[in-house]
Amino acid sequence: MTNEQTVEKPKPLKRGMLDNVLEQFNSAADKIDLNPNVRKILSITNTEIIIHFPVRMDNGEVEVFTGYRVQHNNALGPYKGGLRYHPTVDIDAARALAMWMTWKTSLAGLPYGGAKGGIQIDPSIYSKGELERITRRFTYALGENIGPEHDIPAPDVNTNDQTMAWIADTYMSTKSTSERSKNQHVVTGKPVGSGGLEGRDRATGYGVYLTIKFWSEKNNETLKGKKFIVQGFGNVGYWAAHFLENEGALLVGVQDAFGSVQNQKGITVEDLFNYGKANNGSIVGFPEASAMEGKDFFALDCDICIPAALGNQITKDNARSIKASLIAEGANGPTDVEGEKILIERGITIIPDIMCNSGGVIGSYFEWLQNRNGELWQMDEILEKLEKKLRTTFKKVTAYSEENNIDMRTAAFSIAIARIEKAYILRGIFP
Numbered sequence: 074m075t076n077e078q079t080v081e082k083p084k085p086l087k088r089g090m091l092d093n094v095l096e097q098f099n100s101a102a103d104k105i106d107l108n109p110n111v112r113k114i115l116s117i118t119n120t121e122i123i124i125h126f127p128v129r130m131d132n133g134e135v136e137v138f139t140g141y142r143v144q145h146n147n148a149l150g151p152y153k154g155g156l157r158y159h160p161t162v163d164i165d166a167a168r169a170l171a172m173w174m175t176w177k178t179s180l181a182g183l184p185y186g187g188a189k190g191g192i193q194i195d196p197s198i199y200s201k202g203e204l205e206r207i208t209r210r211f212t213y214a215l216g217e218n219i220g221p222e223h224d225i226p227a228p229d230v231n232t233n234d235q236t237m238a239w240i241a242d243t244y245m246s247t248k249s250t251s252e253r254s255k256n257q258h259v260v261t262g263k264p265v266g267s268g269g270l271e272g273r274d275r276a277t278g279y280g281v282y283l284t285i286k287f288w289s290e291k292n293n294e295t296l297k298g299k300k301f302i303v304q305g306f307g308n309v310g311y312w313a314a315h316f317l318e319n320e321g322a323l324l325v326g327v328q329d330a331f332g333s334v335q336n337q338k339g340i341t342v343e344d345l346f347n348y349g350k351a352n353n354g355s356i357v358g359f360p361e362a363s364a365m366e367g368k369d370f371f372a373l374d375c376d377i378c379i380p381a382a383l384g385n386q387i388t389k390d391n392a393r394s395i396k397a398s399l400i401a402e403g404a405n406g407p408t409d410v411e412g413e414k415i416l417i418e419r420g421i422t423i424i425p426d427i428m429c430n431s432g433g434v435i436g437s438y439f440e441w442l443q444n445r446n447g448e449l450w451q452m453d454e455i456l457e458k459l460e461k462k463l464r465t466t467f468k469k470v471t472a473y474s475e476e477n478n479i480d481m482r483t484a485a486f487s488i489a490i491a492r493i494e495k496a497y498i499l500r501g502i503f504p
């Protein structure tokens with residue numbers, strides 16, 4: 074008798090965001106023949122912080138949370154990037170998102186490097202008081218790993234101006250009285266009444282809209298009457314939809330974490346926003362639209378598709394069914410490498426995340442400067458400056474893409490990486 078054992082077959086490894094960002098990086102690095110030493114440095118993160126910290130809950134019990142901050146690279150300036158509160162936050166997600174920040178800040182010509190972090194948590198199950206204590210404890214535990222001239226967090230998924238105000242307050246309270254106000258720019262995305270920038274709330278979505286507008290102008294098209302869908306109706310998705318609607322485009326489908334709705338005759342952005350506010354943040358049941366299966370969402374009939382939620386949403390499983398001719402990546406890493414290959418084969422244009430959603434970090438830079446210089450900027454001048462900066466980047470990326478006959482993502486990565494390479498070489502470290 075043989076002693077048979079059931080051998081479990083190894084499960085296929087699921088491609089993660091880190092695989093994607095590294096593949097995107099390597100593909101651009103090959104194209105520009107990146108200095109091999111710089112390639113080694115940029116392939117890995119500089120610092121990775123994992124913190125387990127205890128917080129007392131409303132019921133008196135103590136829960137231990139896990140927070141992350143990954144600092145990828147700071148060759149061009151202090152680390153910069155958001156904090157995400159979501160169950161999917163882990164070390165690999167933080168690494169990938171930190172790398173995207175490095176390319177994003179470099180591409181935008183900002184004096185920053187890249188970082189990202191957050192807490193592995195479903196914030197919807199905690200009270201506001203608990204979230205405040207969690208945020209303050211996390212900030213305290215991060216200590217001098219963040220700082221206004223060292224690493225400057227900002228909002229991301231499930232964090233907002235209130236979260237940033239708690240972080241700023243906690244961080245500043247660790248300084249001597251005379252030093253406190255000098256440290257306000259330890260975070261950006263703060264409330265306007267507390268060191269925040271007019272317009273930072275809409276900066277990312279405004280930037281998404283602008284890059285779509287620039288693309289239409291370049292192709293002698295107008296946005297009027299163009300149909301668009303948005304995955305994620307939070308900060309980025311809502312504001313992008315708001316500005317597109319103002320320009321005459323028609324929102325025909327929205328998906329959030331709870332469900333998906335569609336109406337080919339159009340969904341009024343403000344009505345959906347108000348419905349969501351009154352409905353615990355969910356769009357489900359919105360009376361001016363019909364519910365639909367989430368799996369069919371990206372196959373909706375439309376001209377423009379805006380993924381503005383999480384990473385890895387457009388993959389080989391749904392890329393063939395996409396009807397839009399333009400994908401504007403509001404989210405970070407929404408299209409995986411396999412999905413992207415299919416989209417490119419099909420002639421679908423992608424405005425890559427590191428350009429498309431860079432309005433947020435550009436707005437953050439303005440806030441940081443405002444705080445640093447003791448100034449107060451007005452909304453009009455801020456949006457104007459933002460547009461100017463994004464237009465410059467857009468022109469550079471499209472020109473590079475055309476000259477080298479490559480897609481916009483590879484062009485954007487190439488420009489971003491070359492700027493960092495130049496900084497290293499100018500310092501004389503790697504001749």
Ligand SMILES: NC(=O)C1=CN([C@@H]2O[C@H](COP(=O)(O)OP(=O)(O)OC[C@H]3O[C@@H](n4cnc5c(N)ncnc54)[C@H](OP(=O)(O)O)[C@@H]3O)[C@@H](O)[C@H]2O)C=CC1
Pocket residue numbers: 228229230231232277304305306307308309310328329330331354355381382383384403404405430431433434
């Ligand atoms: N905030 C910023 O300034 C910037 C953000 N980004 C990126 O934009 C994206 C969105 O961020 P932001 O708008 O700030 O985050 P928010 O938390 O404000 O909104 C996130 C939205 O995504 C939805 N969502 C979450 N999970 C899913 C899912 N599985 N399927 C469909 N929808 C889902 C949420 O739905 P629900 O409300 O139901 O949970 C919510 O509508 C992220 O990728 C972020 O990294 C990029 C640059 C800057």
Ligand SMILES: O=C(O)CCC(=O)C(=O)O
Pocket residue numbers: 153154155156177225226227228229261262405430431433434435437
């Ligand atoms: O505003 C910032 O500093 C960064 C925002 C962010 O996290 C992002 O661009 O992905």
